[in-house]
Amino acid sequence: MCNLSELKKSIIKYVEQLDEEKVIELAKKALKMGITPVTLLETVNIGMEQVGKLYENKNYYIADLILAGLIFKRILELDEMKEHFLQNKNKxxxxxxxxxxxxxxxxxxxxxxxxxxxxxxxxxxxxxxxxxxxxxxxxxxxxxxxxxxxxxxxxxxxxxxxxxxxxxxxxxxxxxxxxxxxxxxxxxxxxxxxxxxxxxxxxxxxxxxxxxxxxxxxxx
The missing domain is CATH 3.40.50.280 (Cobalamin-binding domain)
Structure with a gap:
């Protein structure tokens, strides 16, 4: 059974590879294992930064950046994430x-x-x-x-x-x-x-x- 540290590494890897379904699958798993929404966003963001570097080095195109953005938005739409935002909305x-x-x-x-x-x-x-x-x-x-x-x-x-x-x-x-x-x-x-x-x-x-x-x- 993998631990949260391994899961975070995998999420970063699959964000970088723009594998949307794998990222969502692992994100749901990480949330069930107790990762906080803030830590999950920070983890996904590390992968996003890697995508940005690949774009700057001309290995990725603007369409790849857009796909990475869509992956991030799907993370935000997960039930656990929306619930966290609602709790913090009036913080x-x-x-x-x-x-x-x-x-x-x-x-x-x-x-x-x-x-x-x-x-x-x-x-x-x-x-x-x-x-x-x-x-x-x-x-x-x-x-x-x-x-x-x-x-x-x-x-x-x-x-x-x-x-x-x-x-x-x-x-x-x-x-x-x-x-x-x-x-x-x-x-x-x-x-x-x-x-x-x-x-x-x-x-x-x-x-x-x-x-x-x-x-x-x-x-x-």
Whole structure:
């Protein structure tokens, strides 16, 4: 009989191989054996990161990325996962406004990040893709979030991200929120240039940053 450690390795392997049915089968088995929904998402995300690397190395195509995203969504639709989200829905850990910025319609990274945020007890206001600076500003004014998360996959969105933060400053709402930028190409220099409070190139690390911010807020 395999243990959870072996199961996690197998889930990562089959996510990387884009074997949807095998991933779902093993995910159900892992949940029955006691893996937590958060740990399951983190495990699947490791496989997703491997898929991303294969895409960057031109071993996978955009259709493969889309399939990986569908696998992740099927994981979120499992009964145990939905039950966990319902339990955490009113946990009140924090509120996040999330969107893929103007000029970019990629939603896989955004959706993965959203799922992991919700699994950890965050309320997420998902603005979708191709979101303008005006829509981000309005969402902050209307929802009073703790965090704004800007997602992107294209390198030409750096200026767009910077413009969004400048718009926050111009409208006097920058001080109200922490801003995190998520993209594979993000680094400290780009983050400093756009003016965000933090950045991440993967969903797991991004969630950890958001959790740390909320912990710091609770101490103030």
């Amino acid at each position: 009140g850990l924090g509120k996040v406004v999330l969107g893929t910025v103007k000029g970019d319609i990629h939603d896989i990274g955004k959706d993965i990040f959203k799922g992991m945020l919700e699994s950890n007890g965050f309320e997420v206001i998902d603005l979708g893709v191709d979101v303008s600076k005006e829509d981000f500003v309005n969402a902050v004014k209307e929802n009073n979030p703790d965090i704004v998360a800007m997602s992107a996959a294209l390198t030409n969105t750096i200026e767009t991200m910077r413009d969004i933060i400048i718009a926050f400053e111009d409208t006097g709402i920058r001080y109200r929120v922490k801003v995190i930028a998520g993209a594979n190409h993000m680094n400290r220099d780009i983050n400093r240039y756009i003016g965000a409070d933090g950045f991440s190139s993967n969903a797991s690390d991004g969630v950890k940053i958001c959790l740390r911010w909320m912990k710091e807020n609770s101490k103030e």
